Amino acid sequence: MALRYALMAALHEAPATGYELTQRFRSRLANVWNASHQQVYRELARLLEDNKLLVETVAQSDKPDKKRYHLTIAGRKDLEEWLNTPQPRPPVRDPLLVKLFAGDLLDSDVLKEDIEKLKQDWLAQLGYFRSIEHTYFRQPSALSRQYRLQYMALRRGITQITAGLEWLEELETTLEELDDAP
Amino acid sequence: MALRYALMAALHEAPATGYELTQRFRSRLANVWNASHQQVYRELARLLEDNKLLVETVAQSDKPDKKRYHLTIAGRKDLEEWLNTPQPRPPVRDPLLVKLFAGDLLDSDVLKEDIEKLKQDWLAQLGYFRSIEHTYFRQPSALSRQYRLQYMALRRGITQITAGLEWLEELETTLEELDDAP
DNA sequence: CCTTACATGTAACAAGTTACATGATTAG
DNA sequence: CTAATCATGTAACTTGTTACATGTAAGG
Numbered sequence: 001m002a003l004r005y006a007l008m009a010a011l012h013e014a015p016a017t018g019y020e021l022t023q024r025f026r027s028r029l030a031n032v033w034n035a036s037h038q039q040v041y042r043e044l045a046r047l048l049e050d051n052k053l054l055v056e057t058v059a060q061s062d063k064p065d066k067k068r069y070h071l072t073i074a075g076r077k078d079l080e081e082w083l084n085t086p087q088p089r090p091p092v093r094d095p096l097l098v099k100l101f102a103g104d105l106l107d108s109d110v111l112k113e114d115i116e117k118l119k120q121d122w123l124a125q126l127g128y129f130r131s132i133e134h135t136y137f138r139q140p141s142a143l144s145r146q147y148r149l150q151y152m153a154l155r156r157g158i159t160q161i162t163a164g165l166e167w168l169e170e171l172e173t174t175l176e177e178l179d180d181a182p
Numbered sequence: 183m184a185l186r187y188a189l190m191a192a193l194h195e196a197p198a199t200g201y202e203l204t205q206r207f208r209s210r211l212a213n214v215w216n217a218s219h220q221q222v223y224r225e226l227a228r229l230l231e232d233n234k235l236l237v238e239t240v241a242q243s244d245k246p247d248k249k250r251y252h253l254t255i256a257g258r259k260d261l262e263e264w265l266n267t268p269q270p271r272p273p274v275r276d277p278l279l280v281k282l283f284a285g286d287l288l289d290s291d292v293l294k295e296d297i298e299k300l301k302q303d304w305l306a307q308l309g310y311f312r313s314i315e316h317t318y319f320r321q322p323s324a325l326s327r328q329y330r331l332q333y334m335a336l337r338r339g340i341t342q343i344t345a346g347l348e349w350l351e352e353l354e355t356t357l358e359e360l361d362d363a364p
Numbered sequence: 365c366c367t368t369a370c371a372t373g374t375a376a377c378a379a380g381t382t383a384c385a386t387g388a389t390t391a392g
Numbered sequence: 393c394t395a396a397t398c399a400t401g402t403a404a405c406t407t408g409t410t411a412c413a414t415g416t417a418a419g420g
Contacts, residue, residue: 002280003379005280010283031276083281083287083292091216098214101335105265149285156276174334220373220374245370246415248371
């Protein structure tokens with residue numbers, strides 16, 4: 001159910017095509033919501049069917065036409081209702097922690113590779129989030145309520161990754177200790 | 183695919199019934215993996231079908247019989263292979279952040295209730311994790327590799343929630359500022 | 365009497381993933 | 393010539409959720 005509203009929230013910010021929405025999920029919304037392009041197109045079709053959206057076909061000279069979706073009044077109302085009703089918190093399902101849990105069957109070198117990979121991913125993501133913070137949210141106190149709340153969504157991503165990186169350090173230290181005194 | 187391995191990892195630690203596995207997912211594994219009892223029973227049936235598990239029927243005097251599942255050699259081998267191959271990191275899908283992203287449609291009082299609820303949930307969870315830490319992982323340096331890695335899985339839960347609570351404070355401060363100077 | 369814990373499932377449906385499909389343009 | 397970006401989809405499959413179903417025992 002929530003994908004619908006993630007899409008509507010993104011379209012409420014600004015009308016967009018399925019392609020652009022997919023990109024937003026992968027970039028600015030990476031710490032908020034995730035969806036593949038297949039999911040996006042399918043759900044957009046349903047939202048359109050339910051009259052929550054309108055399409056505007058944008059002709060392009062060289063590239064194929066694209067469909068820009070807009071929230072309708074009904075869509076906005078629907079979104080507003082959802083926003084103001086309690087939502088569950090996300091379920092936790094982390095393969096890396098499953099691995100650690102069965103740590104006695106886990107090879108140390110494989111684990112170290114996993115850690116290194118994850119660290120690189122997180123650092124890249126953190127760099128990206130910080131660049132957004134720097135360019136759009138320099139003095140938060142000057143921002144409108146809307147943007148301050150968006151900023152807090154971004155802050156969540158930054159603090160989460162920062163805590164994740166600290167934990168990775170802790171994990172690496174543990175592995176070194178285990179290597180030294182086996 | 184990963185539910186299979188989460189179950190196998192849990193059964194590798196100790197044989198258990200579907201009921202017990204469901205409970206573990208809700209308690210000790212709350213920061214690792216999540217699954218409803220329906221999912222657990224369905225997947226256990228599949229694992230049994232694939233000869234990754236064995237059942238032992240445990241007769242009980244007053245309560246109905248229960249089925250205790252054990253990992254087979256094939257199951258253990260399968261798990262080991264999975265553990266030593268790279269796994270994707272969990273996708274991010276957080277309804278609360280979707281709400282913040284569309285913050286201009288969000289009522290402040292509703293948001294404050296969400297925050298309060300989440301804080302209570304997290305505090306309870308943190309208390310629980312800390313109690314495990316205190317009773318089972320007092321001097322980590324004395325522990326075997328297996329338990330030190332399990333401890334690091336627990337540490338992930340503790341550090342994640344701690345960071346989450348700090349972020350919630352930041353969010354509350356922001357809301358107060360917005361209330362004071364509208 | 366009512367709820368919670370114990371104990372195990374089936375069925376229908378919604379959400380998410382993977383594979384396949386097509387076609388143009390731009391950069392290396 | 394090859395890969396990447398833009399742009400949109402269909403189909404099959406797997407995973408996860410919700411609703412329904414049943415029965416015992418203990419505690420308030």
